Amino acid sequence: MTNKELFYFAGKCLTLDEHPEFKHEIIRHIADDSIDWQDFIELCSNHLILPAIYLKFQTHEILSHLPEELYDFLVEIHHLNSVRNEKILLQLQKIMNILNEHKIFPTLLKGTGNILDGLYSDIGERILGDIDFLVPENDYLLSAELLESNGYSTVSAIGSHSEVRNMKHYPRLFHPDFPAVIEIHRLPVREEYQSWFNTGIIDQEKKAGSSIRGCFVESDNHKIVHNFIHCQLSNQGYLSGVVSFRDLYDLYLLSKKSNLNDSIVHIKTKQKAKAYFIFAGKALGVEARFNLKTNLAYWIFSKRHSLNITSSTFYRSYRTILFFKERIIEKYIGQLIKSMYSAEIRQSLIRRLSDRNWYKSHFRLYKNFFFPNK
Numbered sequence: 001m002t003n004k005e006l007f008y009f010a011g012k013c014l015t016l017d018e019h020p021e022f023k024h025e026i027i028r029h030i031a032d033d034s035i036d037w038q039d040f041i042e043l044c045s046n047h048l049i050l051p052a053i054y055l056k057f058q059t060h061e062i063l064s065h066l067p068e069e070l071y072d073f074l075v076e077i078h079h080l081n082s083v084r085n086e087k088i089l090l091q092l093q094k095i096m097n098i099l100n101e102h103k104i105f106p107t108l109l110k111g112t113g114n115i116l117d118g119l120y121s122d123i124g125e126r127i128l129g130d131i132d133f134l135v136p137e138n139d140y141l142l143s144a145e146l147l148e149s150n151g152y153s154t155v156s157a158i159g160s161h162s163e164v165r166n167m168k169h170y171p172r173l174f175h176p177d178f179p180a181v182i183e184i185h186r187l188p189v190r191e192e193y194q195s196w197f198n199t200g201i202i203d204q205e206k207k208a209g210s211s212i213r214g215c216f217v218e219s220d221n222h223k224i225v226h227n228f229i230h231c232q233l234s235n236q237g238y239l240s241g242v243v244s245f246r247d248l249y250d251l252y253l254l255s256k257k258s259n260l261n262d263s264i265v266h267i268k269t270k271q272k273a274k275a276y277f278i279f280a281g282k283a284l285g286v287e288a289r290f291n292l293k294t295n296l297a298y299w300i301f302s303k304r305h306s307l308n309i310t311s312s313t314f315y316r317s318y319r320t321i322l323f324f325k326e327r328i329i330e331k332y333i334g335q336l337i338k339s340m341y342s343a344e345i346r347q348s349l350i351r352r353l354s355d356r357n358w359y360k361s362h363f364r365l366y367k368n369f370f371f372p373n374k
Contacts, residue, residue, distance in 0.1 A: 001035060003309045009035075010043055012285040014249050016056045019285065023060045030065050037070050047245035048127040054078040055125055082124030084179050085115065089123075091178040092131060093212050098146050099135075100214040106133035106143075107206050109188065110230065111250075113217040116209035119253050127246065130172065132183045133215070134199060140186040144170045147182065151175050156361070163348060189229050196268045197225055220258035225266050227251050232276050233269070238297075240322055241304025248280045255289055271297040279305070 001009060009029075012022050029035050044050045054074040057063045063071055092112065099106060108116055109132040120126050135143050141164070152173040164170060168191070170184040189197055205219035218226060231247040232238040260277050267273040275297035281290025282302075307314045339346040352358045 001039075003039075004306065006036075006039055006043055007309055008283065008285070010040065010047070010049070010053070010245065011248070011283040013053055013056055014049065014245065015252060015284045015286050016060045018289070020060060022285070023062060026062055027065050037067065041070070041073070044245075049245045049249060050074065051078045051081045051122075051124050051127060052249060055122055078124045081127055082122070085123050085126070085128060087178065088112070088128055088131065088180045089115070089212065091175075091180055092215075094178075095131070095147065095182070096212055096214040098150055099143060102139075102142065102146060104135055104139045104143055104146075105214055105216065106135050107202060107216040107218065108133050108209060108212075109185065109218065109226065113209070114223065114250060114253075116211050116215070117207075117217045118210055119250070119257075126250075128180060130183045131180045132169070132185060134185040134188050134202065136199070137186055140170065140184065141165060143184050144173070147173055147184070151177070152182065155181060188226065190234055193229055193233065193268075196266065197222075197229060201266075220254055221263050221266070224251065224254050224258060224260065224263040227254065228263075228267060228273050228276055232272055236322065236326075238272050238275065238301055240319065241301060241306075241308050243276075243279065243283070243305065245283075248283055251277070251280050252284055252286065252289075260290065260292070271295055272301075274298065275301045 012019070013026065016022055041050070044053050054063075054077065057066070057074070063074070066074075092108075096106070107113070111126050111128045112131050112133070114120065115123070115126060115128070152175045155172040155174055165186075168185065168187045168189075170186070173182040173184070187194060188199060188202055202218055202222055205222055206216040207219060209215045209217050217223075227247060227250055231244060237243050237247075264270055264273050264277075274292050274295055277290050278292050278294060278298045279302055281287040281292075304318075308318070309315075335345065335349055339349045
């Protein structure tokens with residue numbers, strides 16, 4: 001299989017429940033030895049969907065047809081993720097106990113919120129990164145202080161230039177006895193999207209978490225909006241043509257609980273949202289579920305995505321161009337221009353340039369971008 005064929009093959013594996021007849025095609029590919037399983041595992045690992053793939057193969061009785069080594073590997077990955085997620089839920093309950101004592105009742109965001117709301121069929125289906133939760137702005141710094149007084153520390157040193165009180169979320173916190181890093185959010189999304197998706201809007205529809213006391217989760221409708229903003233706007237997925245199967249799979253599961261058209265109403269960048277939803281339907285092989293009319297935004301995005309997975313040269317070159325555009329034009333030059341008109345931004349810029357930690361963090365940023373595996 002080519003990279004492109006393998007991508008769409010993995011997508012259909014995630015939605016076997018929609019088209020169980022695809023099981024026979026998978027078994028045929030296994031019998032024909034036409035799948036490079038190392039490439040398949042690498043793709044699914046990069047997209048953080050191996051546990052979900054395992055569960056689909058288990059449900060549809062495909063595991064017994066796999067090579068023994070691959071079968072054992074998938075079983076182990078799912079087991080390890082289940083154990084980790086159980087520990088994360090215990091960690092989360094302890095955090096809620098700490099915050100609830102001070103009348104702080106957070107709203108869990110993204111993957112953790114989805115698990116608490118029963119979106120997945122199994123505790124090990126979703127790979128979790130951070131625990132993201134939103135608190136009222138008045139409780140933002142207090143929440144961090146409470147966790148720090150209970151053994152949490154920032155992952156990296158907070159530079160003197162950092163204006164923590166104005167950040168979207170507090171610097172990431174970790175505890176040596178628990179698996180997940182914590183992000184305490186003052187804002188659910190970046191400033192530029194606050195006019196149409198903010199804490200006040202989320203609070204109107206939030207609901208109590210079912211498996212952890214003392215917290216809330218977003219409504220299904222708002223989870224879809226947040227999924228789009230996170231994947232396509234904040235992470236520049238639309239601009240880069242890069243999309244994560246983990247995000248697409250979350251969107252697919254959410255589409256079973258809430259109509260996508262109801263969510264689009266709340267999204268300002270409607271054409272980009274439609275492009276993302278249409279692409280999700282194609283990537284997962286469930287176009288009928290994501291029944292939206294193709295638009296120009298979808299055509300542009302799909303072309304970028306196709307070039308990314310068929311040409312490594314395009315992927316590296318385009319990714320580098322976008323990186324420098326964001327860092328040099330939007331961040332550096334943009335901040336310099338704004339500092340000419342704003343004393344606050346000017347003082348912030350001076351603090352950053354006089355703080356050696358700022359230079360260290362930027363060195364790490366460039367090093368991780370150009371040499372991610374070193």
